[in-house]
Amino acid sequence: MTLWRRSLSRRIFLVVLASFVLVLAVLQAYMWLNFRQSLAVSQPLSRLGSGLGEALAAIDDEAQAVATVQAMQTIYGHLRLGGNPTGTLVFRLEDRQGRLLFSAPLLRDRALDAPPGRVSTMDMEGVPYWVYRADAGRWRVYAAEPERTLARVVPNNTRAVLPYLLIALPLVLVPAWLAVALGLRPLRQLTQRLQRRSPDDLTPLGFQPRHAELQPLAEALDGLLSKLKARIDRERAFIQDAAHELRTPMAVIATQAHALGGAADAGQRREAQQQLESAIARASHLTQQLLDLARLDDAPTAAAPLIDVAHWLRQVLADMAPAAMAREMDLSLVAPDRLMATVEPAALLSIMQNLLANAIGHTPAGTRIVVTLADTVHPLCLSVEDDGPGIPPGESAQVFERFHRGADPLTRGAGLGLAIVQQAAVRLGGEVRLGPGLEGRGAGFHLRLP
Template sequence: MSRLSFAWPGPSIGRRVLAAMLIAFVGVWLMLLAYFYVEFRQALAVDQGLKKLGRAMSASLREVDSDAQAVGVMRSTATQFRTLRISGNPGGSVWMELRRRDDGAVLYRSASLGDRVLDAPAPQVIERDFDGVSYWVHGTEAGRWRLQLAEPRITGWWVLERNATRLLPYLLLAFPIVLLPVWLAVRLGLRPLQRLADLIARRGSSDLSPIGYDPPQAELKPLTSALERMLRQLRDKLTQERAFVHDAAHELRTPMAVIAAQAHALAGAADATERERAQLHLEQAIARASHLTQQLLDLALLDDAQPSAPKRVDVAQFARGLLAQAAPQAMARGIELALEAPDSLQAEVDVPALQSVLENLLHNAIRHVPDGAQVAMTLRVEDGRLALLVADDGPGIPSAERERVFERFHRGEGAHETPGSGLGLAIVKQAVHRMGGEVAIVDGLAPGRGVGFSVRLPLAGRTNTYG
């Protein structure tokens, strides 16, 4: 037995426009009902309709002197009123009664009034209950005549109900007339968007070339600009990744070749001296390959990962710990390490990124300065930012090379004589960028000698400095 299923279509701009139009028409309907209700309440407070009728009839009665003429006026008015307004009175019609003022003789009474007594004092409007129905009763005097009028009391709910049914057909008639132009405008307005979607759908999966579509509509220009910008970023990212993979493969090829050669030399060594030499070279090649692999992983993480949540740490103590770790390597070559920082510098920072910056700047300086040189690190807070400086008095960096030192796998003149991968400063730049800071090359510790790297990082939250 087959089962029928129905899937409700997804969100649609057309259906949203229809829903918005329905809501707008319902809002207009409710606002008009509220307007009529307020107008009704104001009319009751200022000049009730029954009073207006009484004034009009009194003006006519003042012009007549005989009973017959007065009765004729009443009959004529009753006939006209019954024809024109009786449908607007719920539960019955308007009752009318005319008496002479001098003797109180009744000259005219509405047939439906029966033996009911209308006794409203002139010129007031009072409420009376007749057979369980509430009526407004109004009395007025006109020359020789005393006039009494009564009509069923009109409630606010009756006004709302009556006007609701009267307005609804007009709104239903106007709805399709208003909806059609709006629907056409939406339909025509979405054509450029459909054309843009077709252009993108026809592209290949690896096609990141510009779309080349400039819509005339001002509303679509931000969308196409954002798409073009995204495609440009993807093209740049893909180019960068391809270059990165190429350079990484090239850099890894050298230590891998050395490892293979030294392993072969170790296997074929004739004596212990040759084995020791081959083993030393093998360990150095393995260490270089391991260091390069670790830096490639660090750089990939910095490229793709989102910034870590800031964590409150003592940056000064954190830097002292990294200096202590680098001290044995520096002492082995007679390099003097120094730190100028307050005793405590509490701040909220991206700890992994800050660690990458400090470690790479420190190790880069130790690696490239000669034996007996100086490497100094400075930490302070300036203008609400963390200012970090790592400087040395080594050979420095030529001016022509300074613009390229942050490029990946770039190693300047003479750098090939020292171990390294050419990724340390690239990692520093990427980590600083992830923290929203900036890095720059400055002068070293000695005039005309050395080089320094200045880093300025924004600080999240409150900072505390002691010492």
């Protein structure tokens, strides 16, 4: 049944039921406080006793006085909750000499002791009673009823109020359930549309709900489908580009392997072996870059450790120094002695390795390369600048695109290095931009991290 499953219908039923229980509790508290306030102003038993005393004061006949008290006993017994003929309000009539003339069955011949004109409390067989005594003419009349404690008042009030709440419960619950059922109908229609779509259909749903609460959901689903479609299209293009880029080194490897096998002398074998090793290195480098991009795209973000970025950079530059020295390049670092920051080392390493590899590999020998680390008020700023030929202005907008190698036919590489840099910067929550290099010449890549 829907009522016993986790559902909005069950939640509404429980909320409405809890609301009615809360209403009952609030009403009980209100009636109890109101009752206690009325007792502080005027005790109902005292008004009843004094009124009965005034009536008896005008009666001189004993039989008539007894009949009056008996009538009161019968009337108030039937007026009490539950309709008990013996009643919970009992009377006792005596004359001025203390001779018993009438006593309710509950009292039998029990003597009541109370000061005249006010309500007092006495114990009857373990039950506290309120007792009021009125002296009127020839008579002394007592009126007694059980003390109205919280334990006695609450059940009586519950019996009085609960039927009305039970009548109101379905009148509130049914409209609320209908409102939810009708309100969820567009959501069911949206679910049916999604179920009817094929897995390859990522076009917008085209669902325009009339309810304002469901419009953000439909827009979010359309936005998600659009992002998924763009992601899949990008991955398809990426796979096609990767296959195209790998085809060239694979073809070279196959050609040089065949040449190596058919070489007539040691010189031909040495040349074929060099070409083969170069092609294998290019294929290995391209494969590693593809793996780096895939890792940056899909790997979950781990908790970044706190590291000394200045010390870490010195180690990275020490690893890259041999390649720079082989081309007689001046590789230097401008950084503070110590700079602590919370950053993911693997992503930052991808950025630095690719920026330095580009600066070393795509600039002429003797180029000067400066790495600058600065900690401003909020972001962490890292720059790699050179004084080489730079990047033509017309290509600055495409340098971060995947497989973009520029217009220079002599440019080597797969065109993935700067794409990896940008993806790693996004992963770190920062941004990388291209600007002028040293003294306005060359290229400068500026990274800002939070």
